[in-house]
Amino acid sequence: MMTVQASKNVTDIDEIDLDAPIFDSQAFRLNDQQAAIITTARKLGQNVFAGRAAAYDRDAKFPTENYRDLHLTGLLGIAIPKKQGGLGADYQTYAIAAAEIGRYCGATALTWNMHVCSTLWSGPLADDLEMDAATRAEHERRRAIHYKRIVEDGAIYSQPFSEGGAAAAGGVAFGTEAKPVKGGWLVTGKKIFASLSGHADYYGVLCTEVAEGEKASRRNTLYLAIPAKADGVSVVGDWDPLGMRGTVSRTLLFKDAYVPEDAALMPRGVYFQAAMRWPHMFLTLSPTYVGLAQAAYDFTVRYLRGEVPGTPPVKRRMYPTKQIALAQMQIKLEQVKAIWFQAITEARANPTKEQVLRAYAAQYSAMEGANEIATLAIRTCGGQAMLKSLPLERIYRDSRCGSLMLPWTAELCLDRIGREALYETGESDE
Numbered sequence: 247m248m249t250v251q252a253s254k255n256v257t258d259i260d261e262i263d264l265d266a267p268i269f270d271s272q273a274f275r276l277n278d279q280q281a282a283i284i285t286t287a288r289k290l291g292q293n294v295f296a297g298r299a300a301a302y303d304r305d306a307k308f309p310t311e312n313y314r315d316l317h318l319t320g321l322l323g324i325a326i327p328k329k330q331g332g333l334g335a336d337y338q339t340y341a342i343a344a345a346e347i348g349r350y351c352g353a354t355a356l357t358w359n360m361h362v363c364s365t366l367w368s369g370p371l372a373d374d375l376e377m378d379a380a381t382r383a384e385h386e387r388r389r390a391i392h393y394k395r396i397v398e399d400g401a402i403y404s405q406p407f408s409e410g411g412a413a414a415a416g417g418v419a420f421g422t423e424a425k426p427v428k429g430g431w432l433v434t435g436k437k438i439f440a441s442l443s444g445h446a447d448y449y450g451v452l453c454t455e456v457a458e459g460e461k462a463s464r465r466n467t468l469y470l471a472i473p474a475k476a477d478g479v480s481v482v483g484d485w486d487p488l489g490m491r492g493t494v495s496r497t498l499l500f501k502d503a504y505v506p507e508d509a510a511l512m513p514r515g516v517y518f519q520a521a522m523r524w525p526h527m528f529l530t531l532s533p534t535y536v537g538l539a540q541a542a543y544d545f546t547v548r549y550l551r552g553e554v555p556g557t558p559p560v561k562r563r564m565y566p567t568k569q570i571a572l573a574q575m576q577i578k579l580e581q582v583k584a585i586w587f588q589a590i591t592e593a594r595a596n597p598t599k600e601q602v603l604r605a606y607a608a609q610y611s612a613m614e615g616a617n618e619i620a621t622l623a624i625r626t627c628g629g630q631a632m633l634k635s636l637p638l639e640r641i642y643r644d645s646r647c648g649s650l651m652l653p654w655t656a657e658l659c660l661d662r663i664g665r666e667a668l669y670e671t672g673e674s675d676e
């Protein structure tokens with residue numbers, strides 16, 4: 247049976263010595279406001295979430311208690327503008343805060359990403375996109391409804407996109423369809439691997455608006471927040487995976503689920519525009535894994551120094567092979583951090599080709615790098631370190647899942663880098 251650390255209360259988060267930040271605010275030139283938000287995330291992660299992570303993993307249970315604490319600390323509204331009651335964090339600040347959460351509980355960070363993106367994409371990202379004045383005013387009115395629910399009621403949003411076909415990779419239109427009816431849409435379809443199923447209050451579904459007799463097109467993608475309690479919405483299947491068990495990514499079914507027009511998280515055509523012009527929107531799944539990479543490294547340092555609670559205080563740091571392995575881990579970690587920090591810092595509309603290729607490379611580096619570091623950590627620390635009483639084996643399993651996240655899986659990043667580096671837009675060998 248695993249030992250679960252007693253979790254502290256959110257009100258105690260100032261009480262214990264904090265780990266050093268993954269990105270030191272002076273070294274990485276973060277301002278005081280950014281540093282304050284990121285410190286809140288680190289304190290909550292280390293003092294509260296770390297103690298609960300083993301139980302969520304063991305039982306494949308959604309981290310409901312963590313979401314209450316994210317609401318209490320304001321982090322549920324991290325990317326919501328201050329004037330609407332949020333913390334007003336930009337993309338970079340959010341990404342670093344998410345890495346700090348991922349360091350202590352991967353499943354919480356990954357699901358929090360789905361939630362936060364509902365506000366980041368409808369907020370700062372949408373502000374960079376083209377809309378006529380009337381559409382923008384309507385979008386601002388609608389998103390204020392969603393933001394109020396989050397800030398005042400602690401409403402949780404998810405992002406079920408995947409359908410098991412080529413749509414989530416960006417290849418074809420989503421098979422989930424939204425049929426326009428008076429005042430809204432009727433949504434019908436199926437989403438697989440829908441993290442937060444049964445736990446989110448709103449499912450931020452990507453679907454295709456269909457008109458009678460017209461062919462489904464990616465241009466007609468809608469991004470709709472469907473109330474979990476709406477008629478025609480159901481959660482099916484079980485969830486017993488290798489890692490990221492607390493995400494509870496079951497299957498969602500929609501059968502003529504009615505959603506009103508105010509459910510739109512983006513106006514017509516704007517999601518398609520975002521996918522074309524703001525590609526770093528898909529890099530937001532990576533922060534969790536940067537946190538896991540740091541966690542595997544931190545564990546190894548402590549283990550080799552004989553400082554991991556629950557293990558005999560035996561030092562192993564004097565062996566040259568251990569020192570070399572740790573050096574390799576540190577080099578890999580710094581490589582991941584460097585390219586990732588650069589990519590999250592330059593995220594914006596209309597990035598250059600070089601910036602897009604770097605974003606793919608950063609995603610690949612974080613997703614594969616986290617698992618490489620965790621693998622080295624297991625080999626270096628040895629048998630006692632991979633027992634379920636310690637967090638390393640969970641970090642290892644969670645880290646393996648990063649490469650599988652569409653649309654930027656590790657394989658698709660390789661495909662895109664190779665192709666886009668060798669061909670300019672419109673070029674072919676015909």
Ligand SMILES: Cc1cc2nc3c(=O)[nH]c(=O)nc-3n(C[C@H](O)[C@H](O)[C@H](O)COP(=O)(O)OP(=O)(O)OC[C@H]3O[C@@H](n4cnc5c(N)ncnc54)[C@H](O)[C@@H]3O)c2cc1C
Nearest residue numbers: 405406407408410415439440441490495650651652655657
């Ligand atoms: C823990 C976890 C949580 C998740 N949470 C969510 C969520 O909240 N919302 C959500 O929408 N999805 C979520 N996903 C799903 C994820 O984004 C992928 O959709 C899912 O892992 C795809 O699984 P698959 O086997 O059906 O992939 P397939 O589509 O069968 O692809 C298998 C592999 O083939 C490769 N591939 C796919 N398409 C192409 C192509 N066109 N060219 C070349 N290679 C290709 C990719 O590398 C992919 O990994 C989650 C997944 C995991 C593991």
